[in-house]
Amino acid sequence: MSKIFITDLDGTLLRSDQTLSNYTINTLNTALENNFIVSFATARGLVSAIHVVSNIAWKHPVILYNGALLYDVAKNEVIDGYMLNDELSNEIIYRGKRHQLAPFCFLLDADNKERVHHEKLTTFGMIEFLKSRTNDPRFCEVETIECSPSFSTLALTYIGELENLLPLKEEITADLGDRVNCHIMKDYYIENQYFLEFSHPLASKKEGLKLWASYMGVETKDICIFGDNLNDLGLFEAGGKRIAVSNSHEDILRLADKVIGSNDEDSVAQYINAYLMVAQESNNR
CATH class of the missing domain: 3.40.50.1000 (HAD superfamily/HAD-like)
Structure with a gap:
């Protein structure tokens, strides 16, 4: 049993x-x-x-x-x-910006405390997600998202409409292949929004x-x-x-x-x- x-x-x-x-x-x-x-x-x-x-x-x-x-x-x-290395994280962030997308960057700091960095939010899905995390101390708006040795990157998460996320997913999958784990799924709670997440290949x-x-x-x-x-x-x-x-x-x-x-x-x-x-x-x- x-x-x-x-x-x-x-x-x-x-x-x-x-x-x-x-x-x-x-x-x-x-x-x-x-x-x-x-x-x-x-x-x-x-x-x-x-x-x-x-x-x-x-x-x-x-x-x-x-x-x-x-x-x-x-x-x-x-x-x-399993953490995503800084170089690869920044490459994904750079490519995302070419598609007018910026992620929530889920991190651990030097004391293994959770942090979530993001730039000023402008899209519906990202704004609604943050609203659902009101008073969550992890979230911090920064001028420019950049991963550094001061933090360990757990995941880069984009939230938006499927047609806006798929081009980035296809590009990263084609160019970075097995160097990164990628998955996309519909958001449970925000209508017509999807999560696109990039992380370590074993994550x-x-x-x-x-x-x-x-x-x-x-x-x-x-x-x-x-x-x-x-x-x-x-x-x-x-x-x-x-x-x-x-x-x-x-x-x-x-x-x-x-x-x-x-x-x-x-x-x-x-x-x-x-x-x-x-x-x-x-x-x-």
């Missing part, structure tokens, strides 16, 4: 309004109290992730920035990660899961995975049992070993609770 679970957040564990029900909170906390290993793998950074799941007493490492960072929430420290949830498993001393085949979107494909490729919520992208649904209810139906928590009840019944015998 599996007792190791890793779930995506947005579109999977979180409801469509970016909240968790009391049922999900209580179920996951009970599972953790009963020595189940429950963690998450998300495109979010630590501050953003903890903001929406703070009512759960996470005690195992978490996978952040789509696999770029492995973080120990119990000790509040970085364990490991994927697949490699993040391998790093997590190695640190935890477990086999990836023993991990039960929950996901819904294209950035979860790597989790499904590397993990053990693959569980898709019903609102998942068709590529995720095709790979799933089992499809459960939607993210708005406490489906992940219900699935884990079934295992929890079996374990508790066994202990009571």
Whole structure:
């Protein structure tokens, strides 16, 4: 019986309004109290992730920035990660500006604190994203985006309409190839907007899961995975049992070993609770 679970957040564990029900909170906390290993793998950074799941007493490492960072929430420290080098980061930024695009630059400073640098925002998607992060201390407007040795680059993220992002994606993919990891996906919360993200070639949830498993001393085949979107494909490729919520992208649904209810139906928590009840019944015998 599996007792190791890793779930995506947005579109999977979180409801469509970016909240968790009391049922999900209580179920996951009970599972953790009963020595189940429950963690998450998300495109979010630590501050953003903890903001929406703070009512759960996470005690195992978490996978952040789509696999770029492995973080120990119990000790509040970085364990490991995959950073994009400065030269390549600045090359991407330069090419983006030729397309009239500037990114959010997600960074770690010398003390491993999260920072997000951006130039003055002028496009709808970027402005709306920042509005959703009101009072987030990570964000800082700078005159000119430039990566330097003072910071480690986790990801360069562009937000906009698909037709405006695709030319940059195609150029970077063609010219920089396997030197950079690139993925594009529709924004969950801003209508008609897409994320285009560039990061280290190994900064994927697949490699993040391998790093997590190695640190935890477990086999990836023993991990039960929950996901819904294209950035979860790597989790499904590397993990053990693959569980898709019903609102998942068709590529995720095709790979799933089992499809459960939607993210708005406490489906992940219900699935884990079934295992929890079996374990508790066994202990009571």
